Amino acid sequence: MPGLSVENLELSFGGIRALDQLSFEVAEGSLCALVGPNGAGKSSVFNCVTGLYRPSAGRVVFDGQDLLRLPAHAVAAAGVARTFQNLALFPRLTVLENVLLGGHLNQRSGPLACALHLPRHRRAERALRAEAGEVLELLGLASLADHLAAGLPYGTLKRVELARALMSRPRLLLLDEPAAGLPHGEVADLGDLIARIRTELGLSIVLVEHHMGMVMSISDKVVVLNLGRRICQGTPDEVSRDPDVIAAYLGEAA
Amino acid sequence: MNKTTNRILWAVLLGALVLAPFFVGTVEISAFQKVIYLSVAVMSLNVLTGFNGQASIGHSAFMGIAAYFTALAVQSHGWSYWAALPASVLVAALVGAAAGVPALRIRGMNLALVTLGLAMVFPQLPVRFTEETGGTQGMILDESLGAPAFLAVSDVAWRYWVLLTLAVLAFWLVRNTRASRLGRSIIAIRDQPIAAHTAGVNVAATKISVFAVSAGMAGLAGWMFTVTNQFVSPSDFTVLVSINLLLGMAVGGSGTLLGPVIGAAFLHYVPDAVTATGIDPVLTPVLYGLVLILVVYFLPGGAAGGLAQLAKRFSTARKPSPPAGEPARPVSQLTSSTPNP
Ligand SMILES: Nc1ncnc2c1ncn2[C@@H]1O[C@H](COP(=O)(O)OP(=O)(O)O)[C@@H](O)[C@H]1O
Ligand SMILES: [Mg+2]
Numbered sequence: 001m002p003g004l005s006v007e008n009l010e011l012s013f014g015g016i017r018a019l020d021q022l023s024f025e026v027a028e029g030s031l032c033a034l035v036g037p038n039g040a041g042k043s044s045v046f047n048c049v050t051g052l053y054r055p056s057a058g059r060v061v062f063d064g065q066d067l068l069r070l071p072a073h074a075v076a077a078a079g080v081a082r083t084f085q086n087l088a089l090f091p092r093l094t095v096l097e098n099v100l101l102g103g104h105l106n107q108r109s110g111p112l113a114c115a116l117h118l119p120r121h122r123r124a125e126r127a128l129r130a131e132a133g134e135v136l137e138l139l140g141l142a143s144l145a146d147h148l149a150a151g152l153p154y155g156t157l158k159r160v161e162l163a164r165a166l167m168s169r170p171r172l173l174l175l176d177e178p179a180a181g182l183p184h185g186e187v188a189d190l191g192d193l194i195a196r197i198r199t200e201l202g203l204s205i206v207l208v209e210h211h212m213g214m215v216m217s218i219s220d221k222v223v224v225l226n227l228g229r230r231i232c233q234g235t236p237d238e239v240s241r242d243p244d245v246i247a248a249y250l251g252e253a254a
Numbered sequence: 255m256n257k258t259t260n261r262i263l264w265a266v267l268l269g270a271l272v273l274a275p276f277f278v279g280t281v282e283i284s285a286f287q288k289v290i291y292l293s294v295a296v297m298s299l300n301v302l303t304g305f306n307g308q309a310s311i312g313h314s315a316f317m318g319i320a321a322y323f324t325a326l327a328v329q330s331h332g333w334s335y336w337a338a339l340p341a342s343v344l345v346a347a348l349v350g351a352a353a354g355v356p357a358l359r360i361r362g363m364n365l366a367l368v369t370l371g372l373a374m375v376f377p378q379l380p381v382r383f384t385e386e387t388g389g390t391q392g393m394i395l396d397e398s399l400g401a402p403a404f405l406a407v408s409d410v411a412w413r414y415w416v417l418l419t420l421a422v423l424a425f426w427l428v429r430n431t432r433a434s435r436l437g438r439s440i441i442a443i444r445d446q447p448i449a450a451h452t453a454g455v456n457v458a459a460t461k462i463s464v465f466a467v468s469a470g471m472a473g474l475a476g477w478m479f480t481v482t483n484q485f486v487s488p489s490d491f492t493v494l495v496s497i498n499l500l501l502g503m504a505v506g507g508s509g510t511l512l513g514p515v516i517g518a519a520f521l522h523y524v525p526d527a528v529t530a531t532g533i534d535p536v537l538t539p540v541l542y543g544l545v546l547i548l549v550v551y552f553l554p555g556g557a558a559g560g561l562a563q564l565a566k567r568f569s570t571a572r573k574p575s576p577p578a579g580e581p582a583r584p585v586s587q588l589t590s591s592t593p594n595p
Contacts, residue, residue, distance in 0.1 A: 050452050076454030088449035090442045092509070101438050105454040111463070114434035115427045125434065168453065 002063055003028035003204055004049075004172055009058035011044055011228075018044045019055065020228040026172075026221070031198050031205045033215040033236075036225035042208040043085050044228075046174045050082055051075045062172055077105055081170035083161040085177045085208070091150035095141055095160050098149050099132045102167030106131070132167060139163045139193075154181040166197065173197075173205045179214060187211050191218050216240060271418060275411035283414050284482070285522065290417045291478035292518035294424055296502040298471035301428060303500075304508030305437070306464045307444030308357055311496045312369030315376035316469040318491030320346040320476030322380060325393050325486045330386065335399040335481060343473040350469020354462040373496050377488035392487025399481045417478050424471060429511055440464055441509075501542055505549050507556025516557045520545075 004026040011019040019041045026032040034042050047053040049060050051072035060067040067075055081102070090098050107128045113121035136142045139159045144152065149160060158178055165173060175194065179187045191214035198205050198218075209215050215222065216236040224232040224245050232242045239245055275283055295317055302308050320342035327333035327341065353372060357365050380387040387393055401412030431437045442450040443457050451457055480486055498521055506517025524545075525538050553560045 052448060052451070071456075072451040073454050073456045076452060082452055084449065088446050088452075090445040090449065092445055093438060093441055097438050100435070101442050101450075101453050101455075104435055104439060107435050109435060111431075111436055114436040115431045117430040117434075121434065128435075164453065 003030070004206070005059075005061040006045065006049070007059040007061065009045070009048055009055045009060070011041075011048060011053060011055040017228050019048070019058075022058070022225070022228060022230055024223045024230060024233060026204050026206055028204055029198075029202055030220040031195070031207060031218060033207045033209060033219040033222045034225065035209070035212070035215060035222060036231075039227075040225040041228040042225060043176055045225075046082055046176055046206075046208070049075070049174060050080060076168055076170075079171035080174065081165035081168045081172070082174035083158070083165050083176055083178060085180070087154075087157050087161060089149045089157055089160060089164075092148060094146050094148055095152070096129070096132055096136065096145040098160055099135055099141075099163045099167050100128060102164035103128050103132065103169075105168060132163075135163045135167050138166075155183070155186070158182070166201075171203050173203055174208075175205065176208045177210065178207070179209055179211050187214055188217075190214070194218060268422065272415070275408070275414055280408075280410050283410050287414055287417050287478070287482045289515075289518050289522045290414075290421045291475045291482060292499075292502065292521050293515045294421050294478060295472055295475035296499050296506065296514035296517045296521075297425065297428060298468045298475060299499045300503050300508055300510075300514050301471065302464060302468035304503060304510070304513075305432070305444065306440050306461065306468075308354075308461060308465065309363075309366040310353075310369040310468070311366050311493065311500070312353060312372035313469075313472045313499050314491045314493060314495035315369075315372045316346045316350055316472035317476035317479065317495070318376050318486075318488075319349055320473030321479045321486045321491065322387065322476075324477050324480040325395055326386065328397050328480075329393060329395045335397070335477075339474075339477055342477045343470045346473025346476065347466045347470030350472075351462055351466035353469065354465025357465060358458050358461060369496075370493065373493040377492050380486075380488045388487075390488055392485055392490075395480065395484040398484055413481055417481065420474065420478070424474060425511060432511075436460075498542075501546055503556075504546060505556055507553075507558030507560070510556070510558040510562075512561070513556050513558035520557075 006025070007023050009019045009022040011017075022041070022045065024032070024034075034045060036042055044053060048055045048058075049062075049067060051067065051070060051074075055068065058068070062078060062080065065078055067078060067080070070078060090101065093101065107124045109118075109121040109124055112118075133142065133145070136145055139162060141156070141159060141163060144156065149157065152160070158181060162175070162178060165175075178194070179190050182190060191211075194205065194207065195218040197203070207215065207219065219236055221233065222236050222239040223230060224239060224242075232239055232245050234242070271286075274286060295313065298316070299310060299313050302310055323342040323345050324335065324338040327338040328335055333341075353369065356368055360368065380393075381389050384390075398409060399413050399416065400409045401407050405412070407415075431440075439450060439453075439455040439460055442453070442455060443460060447457055476491075479490070483490075502517030502521045503514065504517075505520045506515065507513030524541070525535065528538050528541060529535050549556060555562070
């Protein structure tokens with residue numbers, strides 16, 4: 001099955017089982033939300049998928065390829081991009097350069113072409129910059145292109161990260177709490193933007209988010225985690241009626 | 255400072271440097287040569303530390319390897335300086351690549367200690383092979399890099415132009431690289447290696463390559479050293495030289511192009527200036543220490559960083575630029591263009 005399939009992931013830190021026999025699937029082109037209380041293991045799932053954590057067992061199959069066999073830098077080449085819960089930007093690069101870095105694999109000039117400033121490299125660089133300009137425009141960041149990432153407001157930086165992730169033309173996008181730190185009024189707009197990105201670019205998205213309103217309105221499927229285990233999955237409707245979920249998570253949030 | 259002013263400034267500076275032999279004496283030109291190889295050496299460290307965030311106190315060793323390689327090849331094996339140029343750079347780069355491997359597992363303080371080991375061992379090698387190298391006495395080269403006969407220029411001026419050309423070439427390559435995807439990934443690794451991985455940057459390979467290129471560039475400075483001085487000795491490549499390079503980088507400003515030149519000029523001229531004022535030269539390290547503390551405290555971007563700040567203030571005084579922390583625009587104001595084809 002194309003799309004993402006997480007199978008029996010096991011991950012421990014010392015005595016803590018961060019992920020416990022975790023399995024779920026994300027159909028191609030769909031938007032799947034991953035929800036659960038803090039410490040449930042949501043970010044750990046992303047870190048396993050992107051090769052930053054090495055689970056002790058399990059598989060992560062994307063487009064028929066086991067991502068766990070790849071080194072971290074090769075996961076991007078397989079079409080996976082992500083944002084980070086606590087921001088992982090390059091503070092001493094400009095906003096534009098941060099976004100350009102997301103397109104690192106789209107422009108393949110070798111070291112010599114770069115160092116010698118060869119014409120074909122310059123053309124490729126111009127094309128990449130034009131593309132980055134469009135992404136910045138889409139995310140309302142165009143006016144900040146030449147600003148260093150350091151010192152910008154948190155919500156803006158979250159969007160720079162989203163721009164950087166989109167710039168790699170991913171087929172699977174992992175978003176870790178994209179709405180955290182946004183003023184309340186902007187959360188719904190971000191939800192619309194994510195839904196639009198999904199349909200317009202036709203990519204699969206896994207969304208970790210605490211704003212249940214946004215999750216319920218844009219997701220095709222919701223997977224609920226608690227203590228590293230999947231306690232429930234289904235459509236937003238099914239999940240919001242599940243008694244376990246109401247007890248473990250939605251209850252306290254509501 | 256806008257692009258055009260910047261270009262004009264660089265062009266004027268370069269023009270003046272190229273024409274210098276017609277206006278100043280041999281002594282000054284020799285001094286310029288030293289500033290040139292020091293600039294290249296500081297730049298090599300800047301590429302590794304300033305851009306890529308890897309520490310090294312071992313750059314004196316990379317310089318020394320290439321300087322001694324050149325000296326031995328020319329003096330004992332009849333090579334020309336020109337043949338020794340690529341070979342000595344390559345040897346330094348290979349040793350650098352080997353030194354870059356442990357740098358993958360260790361970083362920060364421990365990496366500095368490993369490279370410190372390299373810097374401490376290197377001056378012992380010529381002593382160990384005293385018969386070939388002259389040991390602590392050093393080694394004088396009979397041959398010099400002379401101007402080709404068909405050019406009616408002095409050897410000193412010729413050597414100066416050779417060094418200047420190579421240094422400009424090296425700086426140009428660094429500048430191009432900095433502005434490319436490779437340069438972005440090098441800085442990305444310094445700032446946030448995890449995100450660099452996730453964006454598809456091969457962090458390990460890049461770090462080793464940067465180490466090799468940086469060491470090769472220090473090797474170029476070493477070749478220039480031998481060309482300039484026609485003499486090498488173990489005391490020219492001690493740990494102190496590495497520390498001076500670090501000082502030059504900090505004073506000039508790391509992560510910049512102009513910084514290493516300022517830093518190198520500082521390293522060369524300040525000790526002379528100290529002597530000229532009649533202060534005991536023994537106190538030079540004290541002065542260095544003082545300057546370092548002041549720079550770190552008041553000019554964290556070094557002299558080049560300070561200049562850039564000044565230029566910025568100058569230009570913003572004339573035309574107001576948008577405030578730094580422009581408030582985030584609501585997502586609802588987004589345009590509807592799609593990012594990808
Ligand atoms: N790098 C780490 N080292 C130690 N423990 C970790 C690490 N990353 C995550 N954990 C632990 O794994 C569990 C799941 O964390 P995480 O995946 O960050 O949860 P979530 O994103 O759902 O809040 C928590 O108990 C957390 O303390
Ligand atoms: Mg998390």
